[in-house]
Amino acid sequence: MTTIFTDNLSTFLSGFGYTLLASLIALVGSMILGTLFAILEILPNKALSIFGHTYVEIFRNIPLLVITMFFYIVISNAIKISGFWSGTLGLTLYTSAFIAETVRAGIQSIDSGQMEGARANGLSYGQAMSRIILPQAFVVALPSLANQFINLVKNSSILAFVAGFDIMYQANVIAGLNFDPFNTYIVAGILYLIITLPLSYYMQHLEKKSA
Amino acid sequence: MSMIEFKNVEKYYGDFHALKNVNLSIDAGETVVLIGPSGSGKSTLIRTINGLEEIQEGQLIVNGYDLHDPKTDINRIRKNVGMVFQHFNLYNNKSTLENIMLAPRLVLKRDEAENKKVAMELLDKVGLADKADSMPSALSGGQKQRVAIARSLAMKPKALLFDEPTSALDPEMIGDVLDVMKDIASDSDMTMLVVTHEMNFAKQVADRVIFMDAGEILEDSTTEKFFTNPDDPRAKQFLSQVERH
Amino acid sequence: MIVLGVWGGLAKGASEAKHVDTFDRIKEQHRIVWGVKADTRLFGLMNTKTGEYEGFDVDIARAVTKQIAKDQNIKLKAELVQVSSSSKIQLLKNANIDATASVMTITKERENQVDFTQPYFPAGQSLLVKENSDIRSVKDLNQPGRTVIGAVGTTAIPTMKEFAPKVRVLSLADYAQSMTALKAGQGDALTTDNAILYGLAQQNPGYKIVGGNFTNQPYGLATDNDQPRMIAAMNKALDELEKNGTYNRLIKKWFSNVPGLDWRTLQK
Numbered sequence: 001m002t003t004i005f006t007d008n009l010s011t012f013l014s015g016f017g018y019t020l021l022a023s024l025i026a027l028v029g030s031m032i033l034g035t036l037f038a039i040l041e042i043l044p045n046k047a048l049s050i051f052g053h054t055y056v057e058i059f060r061n062i063p064l065l066v067i068t069m070f071f072y073i074v075i076s077n078a079i080k081i082s083g084f085w086s087g088t089l090g091l092t093l094y095t096s097a098f099i100a101e102t103v104r105a106g107i108q109s110i111d112s113g114q115m116e117g118a119r120a121n122g123l124s125y126g127q128a129m130s131r132i133i134l135p136q137a138f139v140v141a142l143p144s145l146a147n148q149f150i151n152l153v154k155n156s157s158i159l160a161f162v163a164g165f166d167i168m169y170q171a172n173v174i175a176g177l178n179f180d181p182f183n184t185y186i187v188a189g190i191l192y193l194i195i196t197l198p199l200s201y202y203m204q205h206l207e208k209k210s211a
Numbered sequence: 212m213s214m215i216e217f218k219n220v221e222k223y224y225g226d227f228h229a230l231k232n233v234n235l236s237i238d239a240g241e242t243v244v245l246i247g248p249s250g251s252g253k254s255t256l257i258r259t260i261n262g263l264e265e266i267q268e269g270q271l272i273v274n275g276y277d278l279h280d281p282k283t284d285i286n287r288i289r290k291n292v293g294m295v296f297q298h299f300n301l302y303n304n305k306s307t308l309e310n311i312m313l314a315p316r317l318v319l320k321r322d323e324a325e326n327k328k329v330a331m332e333l334l335d336k337v338g339l340a341d342k343a344d345s346m347p348s349a350l351s352g353g354q355k356q357r358v359a360i361a362r363s364l365a366m367k368p369k370a371l372l373f374d375e376p377t378s379a380l381d382p383e384m385i386g387d388v389l390d391v392m393k394d395i396a397s398d399s400d401m402t403m404l405v406v407t408h409e410m411n412f413a414k415q416v417a418d419r420v421i422f423m424d425a426g427e428i429l430e431d432s433t434t435e436k437f438f439t440n441p442d443d444p445r446a447k448q449f450l451s452q453v454e455r456h
Numbered sequence: 457m458i459v460l461g462v463w464g465g466l467a468k469g470a471s472e473a474k475h476v477d478t479f480d481r482i483k484e485q486h487r488i489v490w491g492v493k494a495d496t497r498l499f500g501l502m503n504t505k506t507g508e509y510e511g512f513d514v515d516i517a518r519a520v521t522k523q524i525a526k527d528q529n530i531k532l533k534a535e536l537v538q539v540s541s542s543s544k545i546q547l548l549k550n551a552n553i554d555a556t557a558s559v560m561t562i563t564k565e566r567e568n569q570v571d572f573t574q575p576y577f578p579a580g581q582s583l584l585v586k587e588n589s590d591i592r593s594v595k596d597l598n599q600p601g602r603t604v605i606g607a608v609g610t611t612a613i614p615t616m617k618e619f620a621p622k623v624r625v626l627s628l629a630d631y632a633q634s635m636t637a638l639k640a641g642q643g644d645a646l647t648t649d650n651a652i653l654y655g656l657a658q659q660n661p662g663y664k665i666v667g668g669n670f671t672n673q674p675y676g677l678a679t680d681n682d683q684p685r686m687i688a689a690m691n692k693a694l695d696e697l698e699k700n701g702t703y704n705r706l707i708k709k710w711f712s713n714v715p716g717l718d719w720r721t722l723q724k
Contacts, residue, residue, distance in 0.1 A: 076640040083626065083642065117300025117359075120261055122289045122318040122366055131313065135304045163605075163626035163637070173627050176609030 001183040008174050015170030016191050022088045022166060023153045023195065029092035030152065034099025039129060041104050052100070059097035064158050067094055072162040087159035087166070095152045102148060106141030107133055146203035153195050167191045213272075214239040214370055214402040215260055220269035222255060222426075229255045230266070231426040239369065242396045242403040244413040244434075247423035248449060253406045256423065257372050260404070261285075261292045274369060290318060293363030297375040299355040301347040307334065307358050308343040311365045319366065326365075333361035337391050353384025360391055370402035371395065377409060385409070392416070410453055414438055422446040478554050479685035486531045488524070490517040491539035491547055491556035497655030498710050499559050502538070509536050512710040513557040516576060519702050520557075520677070523693035545569050548680045555679050555690065559651050562676040571683050572676035573690045578722060580669025581612055582650040584638070584657055587715070591645055593667030597623045605634045605643035612648045619670055635660060651675070654714045664716025698724045 005012060040052025059067065068090030071081050081089070110133055118128035138145070160168035171188035175181035215237040222230035229252050237243050245253045258264040259271060262278055262285040271278040274291050302310050311330040315321040321329070334340045337357035347355055356376055363371055373392065377385045389412050396403055396416040407413065413420055413434065420437040422430035422445075430443040441447050482488050492509050493500030499511040518534045525532035537553050544560065547553045548570055561579060562572045583604075585591050597604055598620035606613045608627040616625055626643055628634045635656055638646045646653070650669055657665050677694075679686050697703045704723045711719040 072642065073636050073640040076642060080641060083637075111298075111300075113296060113298050113300035114303065116263055117296060117302070118314075120263065120289060120294035120296075120300075121314040121362060122286060123314055124286055127317050131317070132302050132304065139304075161629060161633075163628055163642070169627070172608045173613070176627070177614060 001186055004174070004178065004180060004183050005187045007178075008170070011170045011174060012167070012187060012191065015165065015167040015188075016194075018084065018159070018164065019153070019156050019166040019168075019191070020195065022084065022091060022156050022159055022164065023149075025088050026091040026095055026152055026156070027149055029088075030095035030099050030148075033092065033096035035103050035134065037096065037100040038103035038107060041100065042107060056097045056100045059093050060101070062094075064090055064094045064155055065161060068158050068162055082164075083162035084159060084164040084166075086162050087156070087164040090158060091152060091156055094155070095148060098148050098151075099145065102141045102144045103134075103137060105144075106137035109140050110136050143203055143206045146199055146206060150196050150199050150203070153199070154192065157192075212239055213237065214241070214274060215404065216270075216272045217256075218270040218272075220259070220266050220271055222252075222259060222264065222266050229426050230259070233269070233428055235421065235428060235431065237402060237404060239402050240399050241418050242401075242416055243405070243419045243421060244417040245404060245406045245421045245423065246408070246410075246413065246449070251423045252426040253423050254374055255426075257294075257374050257404060257406050260370075260372055261289050261294055263294075286318070290366060291369045292372060293366055293368040293370070294372040294374065295356070295359050295363055295376045297378050299347075299352070299359045299379075301350075301355055301359055301362070303347050305347075306343070307339065307345050307347070307350070310347070310358060311362045314362070315365050329365055330361070333364050334358075336364075336394070337361045338387070351384060352380045353387050356380065356384075356388045357391055360388070360395070364395070369400075370404070373403070373405040373407065375406050375408070377407065408453070410438075410450075422449065424449075476551065477685065478551075478679050478683045479689060481551070482524075482532065482554055482686070483528070483530055487533050487535050488517075488521045488555060489535045489537055489553045490521075491544050491553040491558050492517060492536050493540075493558045494538040496559055496652070497659060498714075499651055499655075500557070509538070512577070512706060513559065515706050515709070516677075516697075517555075517557040519697050519706070520690055520693045523696055524689050527689065527692060527696070544678075548678065551680065555677055555686070557677050559649070560675055560678055561673040563673075566678075569681060570678040571681050571687050572678050573687055573694060575674030575676055576694055577651070577675040578669065578672070579649055579651055579675045580673050581615055581647060581671040582653050582669050583666050584646040584653045584663055585644065585666050586638075587662050587664050589644065589666070591666060594619045594670045597645060599623075602645075603643040605637050605646045606648060607631050607634050610648060615671060616647050631656065638663070649673075654711060654717060657715045657717070658713065661715075665714065666716055668721070 037052045037055050040048050041056065043049050068087050071086035071089050072083060075081055076086065114132055114136065115128055118132045156166055157168035159166035160172055163169060167188050171184050175184040178184065213236045217233045217235040220230055220233040233256065245257065247253050255264055259266050260273055266279055269279065273288050276283045276288050278288065302313065305313060308330055311333060312326050315326050315329070331340065331343065334343055337360060339354055339357055342350060342354060350358065377388055380388065389409065393416050395401055417434045420432060420434050421428055422443060424445050430437065430441050430446040432441060441450065492514050494502040494509060496511065499513045500509055501511050503510050514536065517536065521532050521534035539547055539553065539556060539558050544556050544558050548556060562575065583591065583594060591597060599622050603624045603626060604616055605626045605628060606616065607630050613625050613627055616623065626637065628637055631648065631652060634646050637643060650665065653665055657663050677690055707719060707722045711717060711722055
């Protein structure tokens with residue numbers, strides 16, 4: 001196992017780098033999109049809230065692979081999108097739907113008096129949302145968000161399907177050449193753990209704190 | 212000059228008729244107390260004044276702006292009309308000082324040094340200068356309410372609305388809050404509308420008392436007349452009930 | 457050439473006790489049981505309407521059977537059994553099948569396990585490109601900015617790196633995915649066995665084979681190991697099929713309409 005790792009060090013490390021990069025981009029992107037759609041969902045404007053809800057339902061209920069393939073194969077005919085970006089975009093949209101649900105639940109758990117107090121104090125809806133409601137909602141949603149991020153890192157293995165150069169892709173390539181899929185995938189699994197375990201411990205820490 | 216004016220205002224929650232043909236005028240600088248049994252529509256009425264509740268019919272003119280006109284920018288009215296809530300509604304994620312400074316900074320773009328000076332003066336006025344850095348969760352109910360009042364005052368409003376400001380407080384806390392309110396009422400420029408059950412407070416500071424029941428204004432009299440010889444029989448009955456307590 | 461790794465492990469479990477002379481067995485049973493592919497267009501493909509196997513390998517198996525019957529003056533019929541890349545060697549060793557005609561490249565490693573006839577098809581790695589592509593051979597791929605697509609786990613990808621070190625290689629899960637990616641413009645060429653590419657070129661209008669084979673990895677018919685009499689009989693049959701024109705007729709039948717392929721170069 002160690003020889004497989006050392007023999008393919010640069011390949012594995014490059015896979016690790018792409019997985020980390022895709023995860024980070026998708027994390028930031030899905031937080032922004034997810035928060036945006038969470039707010040759309042709870043807006044009093046019916047059309048916007050239906051739009052937000054539709055987005056969430058669509059991307060939450062379509063397999064990640066289908067979304068990714070859509071970018072890689074369909075959209076790619078019009079605008080050139082590489083495997084890496086297809087996978088990262090798919091991951092972003094898919095995760096954003098789950099984050100929207102988490103953030104929406106967080107927002108709705110905040111006492112409505114917080115919004116009323118802020119509005120009565122003269123703040124606009126946007127100011128009240130960004131300064132008062134969301135910071136509190138994120139604290140409530142944090143353990144669940146951390147869980148989404150762990151899922152995001154694991155789901156980034158979708159990049160392997162579209163030749164996105166991530167850990168899983170490199171493991172497939174290596175296993176296809178050394179005929180030792182068992183040990184190769186163990187190395188891949190360890191590389192994923194290096195990213196997800198700290199997140200997992202952080203989550204447990206948060207849960208203990210809030211308990 | 213009238214600061215707040217209701218003209219034939221109707222308010223419904225679905226089928227429920229919450230405000231029935233309300234006509235009311237409050238002049239700038241006046242202190243008015245609004246009383247009535249629970250569910251009478253007092254809170255609904257006061258919440259329409261800063262647009263937390265919409266009206267369905269009639270005209271509601273606050274500081275010269277018609278709230279029922281869709282072109283009216285509600286934030287403009289809220290800048291000049293503060294509100295103090297039964298449950299304080301302090302920003303739980305901000306310190307006491309930040310609670311007071313946030314709206315002047317964002318809405319009035321007040322200079323930061325000036326903002327802090329005003330905030331500290333107000334905290335001093337409500338007797339909580341030592342709590343500037345405390346989070347709301349570390350304050351008692353009475354302290355929270357005094358911070359909430361300071362927060363409203365920091366906007367330098369023309370009018371202040373109080374929605375049962377002492378109802379959620381332990382009895383020993385009520386005095387401090389009422390003292391602050393009395394102090395504000397003594398400012399002849401400030402328009403105050405207070406929904407409360409504190410009859411002594413009403414007697415001491417109100418220029419006028421309004422009695423509501425079942426969504427209607429039944430009595431609108433000077434304080435002296437209201438407490439000695441109200442016209443409306445239900446107001447009379449209500450008074451006799453609360454006086455007995 | 458398509459090495460899927462698993463077969464080696466399976467082959468180890470072969471039972472030596474069953475080792476009998478294949479040639480004796482076919483004469484006794486009056487049949488040759490052939491392992492053929494069911495998923496490889498133009499070579500061995502199950503026709504879902506008729507349930508029959510169709511393809512060059514299938515026709516070669518039938519023709520060789522007929523020729524051996526004629527040569528030996530015995531009655532023989534060809535029976536076809538579906539095999540996969542990973543199962544075919546094990547099936548030979550277990551005597552479930554007598555021989556294979558299943559797009560199998562003759563390699564040193566496999567010769568330890570099975571016996572091969574002389575090559576019956578000039579297989580090798582080739583390229584499939586869009587009809588209007590400026591790529592004419594593997595050399596054109598050897599420059600930065602070029603991308604070639606292959607299926608993961610095939611030797612085509614490391615081989616590609618030898619012939620065109622500068623090319624970027626994308627490995628996709630299988631040929632269907634590789635073809636879809638090529639169509640979506642994710643790469644400039646698809647590389648694998650010419651045999652596979654012929655099928656893809658025929659199925660996907662607008663794509664053609666270019667540059668011929670840049671590796672030489674011919675297919676052979678195979679039997680269990682240590683079967684000199686059966687191999688001799690099959691080689692003799694193959695020679696005669698070449699001489700009497702059957703072989704060339706089959707080449708024309710299966711490969712004359714593959715875009716970009718000059719099928720005459722396959723004839724003997």
